[in-house]
């Protein structure tokens with residue numbers, strides 16, 4: 001058997017060649033979808049829009065989008081909006097694309113997981129490199145862009161945190177360790193507050209554990225940056241440094 005690191009370098013070589021020679025190109029229609037349905041993109045400068053489209057093309061080239069249950073065909077809109085969510089969350093890094101998570105499963109609605117024996121809106125499976133989402137819940141999350149509830153951001157946030165600790169590929173430890181420690185320290189105070197029933201800017205699920213806090217904090221960061229900043233400027237500022245972007249720039253107050 002080939003050692004894992006060599007298999008991996010071969011796989012990444014093939015992937016790089018694919019990006020170079022058979023990169024997916026966005027159609028006019030797909031760019032329209034971005035303009036009309038993805039406010040983050042619509043508010044960027046022309047220069048950043050170009051960068052965003054470039055990153056999205058790489059995402060679409062390197063990930064498989066797979067329909068489950070009644071979703072027989074994955075539509076361009078599904079790929080564009082889910083792909084754009086990955087680009088948005090990772091936009092602070094030049095070429096971070098969550099390599100380990102190369103399969104995106106799309107269910108029509110909440111679905112039953114045989115592993116957890118529970119109904120899910122979405123989940124991340126690091127063992128199989130999967131991000132799974134219910135399309136219905138994804139759209140609900142996008143519909144109100146200011147309520148701090150967004151399934152797409154939530155699941156991509158879980159994948160981001162895991163990718164930072166997955167060591168076989170060259171995408172790991174992209175979080176600045178000091179900033180991450182600072183974030184964790186303040187986060188634990190917030191988790192305690194939520195657990196004791198105190199009202200915070202975060203929804204209650206953030207109190208479950210560190211992973212859920214991170215995912216909900218990113219939903220709040222992208223959808224309610226001004227409220228988040230007012231609520232806890234130190235935590236917000238730490239997240240700006242960790243994520244290398246500040247959503248207050250383009251989300252209107």
Ligand SMILES: [Zn+2]
Nearest residue numbers: 154158212215
């Ligand atoms: Zn979660």
